[in-house]
Amino acid sequence: HVRKDDLFEPISFDNLNETDIREEILAPLIRALGYRSGTVHNVIREQSLRYPRAFLGRKNSKKDPILRGIADYILEAELSVRWVVEAKAPDVDIDNDAIEQAFTYANHPEIRAVYFAVCNGRKLVVYQTNRGPQSAPLLEINYEDFDSKYRSIESLLAPESILRDNPSIEPEIGEPIGEGLRSIVRVTNGLISYHGSSVNIPALREMQISVSSGALERDEEGRLVAFLTTVAPTRSMQNLNQRLGLSSFEMFSPDSRISSNADEPTTFRGEQIITLPAGERLLDINTWREVAIPMNMTCRVIFAATGHLEGHRFHGSFESIMDYQSFNQRISLYGKFEMFVS
Structure with missing residues (x-):
């Protein structure tokens, strides 16, 4: 994929909402990284989940958190290895609640993402799913540094980087639903x-x-x-x-x-x-x-x-x-x- 310099122009966040963040910040970033809908490096937008709780098979309302809304973006490197992005409005802090929400999508059995990210436009924060939502972020970059530190973003989230760092996928141990399919x-x-x-x-x-x-x-x-x-x-x-x-x-x-x-x-x-x-x-x-x-x-x-x-x-x-x-x-x-x- 080819990216021009200075793709991320200065922007005022004062009057932007969550939809603006998806369209003005995340969509250009996702395209620059090399993801396109309907290609081998696929983009899935607002994927609904059948079971509205975080973990299938553990249907205890006191232990199994309810998923609120649906994941904004699911990115698939070679249609196999996934990471997710949750968008927030600029006036919403990337706090424990926002991080936990993104983690529940990434860790859901229908998604199985290796990374999860939260972006409120002002900042992009990326975590490794199997380390949990309380771990330190793998990457934390302010929007004004997207251009100067773009190679750090690319090195972690571009399709070839995802495949390089995650060569083996967690094996499917459930009974397949059909020939050639997984259990979910x-x-x-x-x-x-x-x-x-x-x-x-x-x-x-x-x-x-x-x-x-x-x-x-x-x-x-x-x-x-x-x-x-x-x-x-x-x-x-x-x-x-x-x-x-x-x-x-x-x-x-x-x-x-x-x-x-x-x-x-x-x-x-x-x-x-x-x-x-x-x-x-x-x-x-x-x-x-x-x-x-x-x-x-x-x-x-x-x-x-x-x-x-x-x-x-x-x-x-x-x-x-x-x-x-x-x-x-x-x-x-x-x-x-x-x-x-x-």
């Missing part, structure tokens, strides 16, 4: 495409929902659990999906392993009941316009995905059923899905 799997992206419905609404038969992120793992009983976040093609449809609990949901399978045999597929199912208050405005899929609900409405949502694994692609058929009990109306949608996992 991240869903990188995917798509749910509908091609049929129980009602004569052509738009529903052409609807596609993007899978933006998620995870596959096992629960305490050894069942497979899929957690997915989705993005609808329009704002009104996204709002409807959020209210119906379909923008972020869990599905369960009695199996303990994803099948690689198309003749013996794995089925995930989920169900939830949502009550919508009278007066709330939602998309009417019959007219494709937002309307106010005339009365309290209860909707039972059922969804199922049946498929098999081919390499890192899990795909098959998908069905959603929306049972509007208050109106005695039941709408079924069916189609196909594919998810890419790593």
